[in-house]
Each structure stands twice: as structure tokens, then as C-alpha cells.
Amino acid sequence: xxxxxxxxxxxxxxxxxxxxxGEFAYRHVKSSPIPRxxxxxxxxxxxxxxxxxxxxxxxxxxxxxxxxFCLASMPVYRNVVDAARRAGAQVVAVCGEAPEVNRAYLSxxxxxxxxxxxxxxxxxxxxxxxxxILVRRDGTVxxxxxxxxxxxxxxxxxxxxxxx
Numbered sequence: 330x331x332x333x334x335x336x337x338x339x340x341x342x343x344x345x346x347x348x349x350x351g352e353f354a355y356r357h358v359k360s361s362p363i364p365r366x367x368x369x370x371x372x373x374x375x376x377x378x379x380x381x382x383x384x385x386x387x388x389x390x391x392x393x394x395x396x397x398f399c400l401a402s403m404p405v406y407r408n409v410v411d412a413a414r415r416a417g418a419q420v421v422a423v424c425g426e427a428p429e430v431n432r433a434y435l436s437x438x439x440x441x442x443x444x445x446x447x448x449x450x451x452x453x454x455x456x457x458x459x460x461x462i463l464v465r466r467d468g469t470v471x472x473x474x475x476x477x478x479x480x481x482x483x484x485x486x487x488x489x490x491x492x493x
Contacts, residue, residue, distance in 0.1 A: 376452035
């Protein structure tokens with residue numbers, strides 16, 4: 330027959346497991362519906378190569394040619410980039426790989442960028458691809474979206490482009 334101390338230890342372990350599993354489930358179920366890389370109103374410390382003052386808004390497209398989520402996001406990104414161009418925004422590709430590789434990758438997926446820059450050259454350090462970042466000429470973030478693009482991200486990006 331188990332001792333009192335053994336029963337207490339087993340009870341404690343069961344409660345601890347329930348708490349850990351519950352916290353894990355809560356964090357994954359309660360996550361933001363649209364993940365954000367940069368918060369609206371935050372400023373990016375862009376370098377001159379990004380040329381933010383060139384237009385009133387810039388859509389930064391951050392992808393990698395080796396990212397499966399980037400490839401899956403291309404249909405959404407095509408629509409958002411087309412809308413950005415119609416709205417008069419410049420489109421800049423920012424990547425962690427050679428800019429020529431990223432420009433060719435986007436082009437092969439039907440997306441044309443005004444410029445392709447490495448992260449260090451742009452000053453915009455993106456920790457997650459794929460990502461879209463809409464910024465004003467002063468570097469203020471209007472909105473951002475990260476992770477594999479779906480219809481919710483597309484809708485949010487199109488609305489943001491239309492009103493900003």
C-alpha cells in the first residue's frame with residue numbers, strides 16, 4: 330500500500346502535468362488570428378537603399394526561395410502585390426539570401442519587385458518568412474503579416490492597402 334508521501338507526490342505530478350498541458354493548449358488555441366512581425370505604429374530603421382521617401386507607401390515582401398510556406402503563399406502575395414501597385418505603393422523584396430536569387434524566385438512566381446535587397450542592405454531585419462510589411466515614407470509600420478498567407482491575411486492586407 331502506497332505511503333501518504335507517495336500519494337502526495339503522485340497527486341502533485343498529475344496536477345503539474347495538467348497545468349503544463351493546459352498552458353500549452355491555451356497558447357496554441359488563443360493565438361492571434363493574424364500573426365504580426367511588426368506592430369502598427371512601430372518604426373523600422375530603414376537604410377537609404379530601401380528608399381522609403383520615394384513613394385508614400387512601401388510594401389516589403391520578405392521571402393526565401395527555399396521556404397515551403399513562401400511558395401504556398403505566392404497566390405496570395407501576387408494579389409496583394411498587384412493591389413499595392415494599383416494603390417501606388419512601391420514593392421521591395423527583402424531576403425536573407427542573395428537579392429538576385431530572391432528577385433528571380435519572385436519573378437518565377439509572377440511577382441515583380443521594384444528592388445530586391447538583402448536584409449542588411451535594407452535595414453529591415455525580418456525574423457520570419459514569409460512576411461509582408463506595409464510602411465509609410467517615414468518608416469512607420471502601417472501593418473504587417475507573417476506566416477503562410479491565407480485568405481484572412483489576404484483580406485486584411487487588401488483592406489489595409491485600400492484605407493492607408
